[in-house]
């Protein structure tokens with residue numbers, strides 16, 4: 300059988316460098332492997348920050364909500380609560396005039412929870428899990444607690460800071 304692929308052939312009387320099929324596939328494989336490795340490293344967080352799937356250890360959480368805005372002015376009423384946009388945090392103003400904040404996603408299947416002022420706890424509307432005002436499970440099926448955050452109310456500026 301005639302050798303089809305050679306290391307060097309003449310094409311239109313010009314020298315053209317070529318590579319054989321095996322070498323071509325090897326180089327493509329290396330390039331593809333490098334791309335896949337970079338994608339994997341990026342998605343795994345190597346070389347960057349690894350997203351924290353458990354906000355309990357999210358020590359960077361720190362934001363302030365303005366209770367003068369339409370989104371949060373209702374929180375000034377005792378017994379009211381709000382899920383803070385973009386933060387996965389639920390804030391409640393208790394009937395005792397204190398402020399509480401926990402992660403807003405149920406630890407069972409990530410449904411957004413509600414606050415119950417009458418019992419000062421949190422209820423998941425999906426399967427009925429209940430959490431205490433500090434986020435501990437008081438009724439399943441959830442088995443893991445919510446993350447609890449600190450709050451600091453600024454009466455002068457009418458703002459509420461929530462932080463880990």
Ligand code: FES
Pocket residue numbers: 405406407408409410423424425426427428439440441
């Ligand atoms: S998602 Fe909350 S109890 Fe199932």
